[in-house]
Amino acid sequence: MTELALLGPILAAMMTAATPLLFAALGELVVEKSGVLNLGVEGMMLVGAVCGFAAAVTTGSSTVGFIGGAAAGAAVSAVFGVLVLFLLANQVATGLALTLFGIGLSALIGQGFVGIPLADLPELNVPGLTDLPVIGKALFGQDALVYLALFMVPAVHWFLFHTRAGLKLRAVGENQSAAHALGYKVIGIRFLAVLFGGAMSGMAGAYLSLSYTPMWAEGLTGGRGWIAVALVVFATWKPARVLVGAWLFGGVTIAQLHIQGLGIEVPSQLLSMLPYIATVVVLVVISRDVARIRLNAPASLGKVFHPDA
């Protein structure tokens, strides 16, 4: 029975570990569908995490903290958007710079907040359901942000594939010059997408510092931003597959923790590498399927757009 008793907490922890990945990857998916590659997710997450934490500590409200994190992420992404969309900077280089900038900025802002504890967010408790064996805690005992992240999956899907605004966004990402010739504001649409992606990254960071840990430490995100970027490719730009990927990587993360806890004789460093190794392996496998990439990848991804050319 010990195995089953262990499975409940593992599933519950997997859900929480997947949540920041979901926020960040869904945001990046929308950005990439519009044709922009923002590699600054890690940096935006860090700024979102520290600003969300600072706002929550200062005001005493987690809600304010979470909104503050989203706003901070959007603000950082606006810098990126101005650089690559209006000043036509290279997207890859600018994105990498944004991550480095975010690491430094978050450390600076966070100086006064290291080591301050924060109360846990309230968790859902449905009598009967939450106490169900194995799945009860995972499905019915999480905090509001976990459910918000899950809600974003169908929401993003619906927006992209069932609304006119989403159709325009996909069109801009698929063929920027055709969209321009039809009279769509390529840069404006992309800028809004970048802001959304920044806000989602900020939420991902805020979730880490408000609920997952909950505290602030330098480099709190620990590379999750990069996994989120990889997840978008893993999901071949489809929201539902992002969910599967996030659970998979969340599961691997949690599993390696538990393996370490069980005292199995594997160097802990090796186990900590697991999620990242899994990322590389999955990406290689996915990239072999050229057809799927071609049919779903936005064709204008990463291309600089000059309206007059």
Add this chain to the structure above:
Amino acid sequence: MDSPSPFPPASQPSPPPRSSAPRLVLRGVTKRFPGCLANDSVDLVLQPGEIHALLGENGAGKSTLVKIIYGVLHADSGSLLWEGEEVTVADPAAARRLGIGMVFQHFSLFDTLTVTENISLGLDNPGPMKDLAERVRAVSERYGLALDPGRHVHSLSVGERQRVEIVRCLLQNPKLLIMDEPTSVLTPQEVEKLFETLRRLAAEGCTILYISHKLEEIRSLCDRATVLRGGRVVGACDPRRETARGLAEMMIGTELAAPVRPPQAAPGAARLQVRGLSTRSADPFATNLKDIGFEVRAGEILGIAGVAGNGQAELMAALSGEEPSADPDAVRIDGTPAGRLGPKQRRRLGLAFVPEERLGRGAVPEMSLADNALLSGYAREPLVSGGMVRHGRARAYADRIIGAFNVVARGHGAEARSLSGGNLQKFIIGREILQRPGLLVVGQPTWGVDAGAAAAIHKALIELARGGAAVLVISQDLDELFVLSDRIAVLFHGRLSDSRPAQETSVEEIGLLMGGMFGNGSDGGEAAGNGETARAV
């Protein structure tokens, strides 16, 4: 010039009675780009129900002018009068509200979206997708433009893609429909169908502004023509009353010298042999080649016709060595098995090639002409020794090309992208020809090239072949293939038809093959009677 046309004018319903105001008047429209005056006070009058041709060479300012009408670009000065009232067209949406629709030369479609989604993007108030799909079906049936609204655009043929664009315009009940080089990608039979649709629209009162440099088409379709040269209106005429030659001379401003093709000497030994060449691409948008076989002999030009996307790019890559094949005998150069060799080794065997894309494949846009000369020239010219570049020799080689082929450029230091399409193409073809190749493979040699440069390129290719080289031309331009080729074969869905002597075939027969009617090749002539096209020489 005023000799009566040998062609009967196309059966044309007389245009409906004209209202007092013309549909669109342009007055003194001027547009300047850095370094060039694209439109120089252009005047143009379009009447309701007429099919009006806008004629001119590449760079004459046709595309700029229609982009101004459609609101993509804005004129520096001049005015537009729409049905008698002065208007400013701020953007394409404003143009669509006026009743202007446009079918672009390079389609403005989105490959991974469905037909309905694509059409929806071109409408201002598309309504729910389901209703739109119904309307698409209704309009496409009414005008004989068969379309399945649910299909993804990447799975459509080029002709079907054009139908998507046309249906998108028709759904807005346009009063003016602009067609920018609509037939460059169609088979002759598809062209005839398109013309039927356009005539029907004109009969219903829609004005059609038809941009093309294909003179026979304009003579059979259009009521009026305005000729542009160097951004200026240089003439207006009734194209049905002009000869093709007269129109061409108005377009280029000088007399046109058609290339002379000396009779072919007895063909020599096979220099390029292709046997059982097949490819399998992982890319779902690529066309797989299926058991391609042909040979090109010394002294002859083989033309390969076909609508774009039927395997031309893949055949080019397989011949150049960009995509080597597994079977060494699939491609033989002068008898040497070369199927598994890369481009450099094939060049050493005497193969030269000119890819379809000038900028990015044929030449590096940001590099000087001297460096571009080096890029392929090093294989057969002494431009590199001991791993070091001999810059002096590369410059001298570039100068030789510029001199021999009359390339207009600021010397060997000019960036490739600074040259006009025609001059860069002359440079690239010259770079290959001066290496004295035994075998030259050319894709779309005169695509987007002005008539003067095209004639020079055709002449150079014919001379190369008559000098003993084998030349393979892959082109979508049938007129060009009939000028150049000794034999013509057709590529369709990755398969190659048997070749036939150019003198014994006709545009109609080749056109049917381009539509996939391979058959036995004997009954082609009969069926061709139905698809009367507006071409003849």
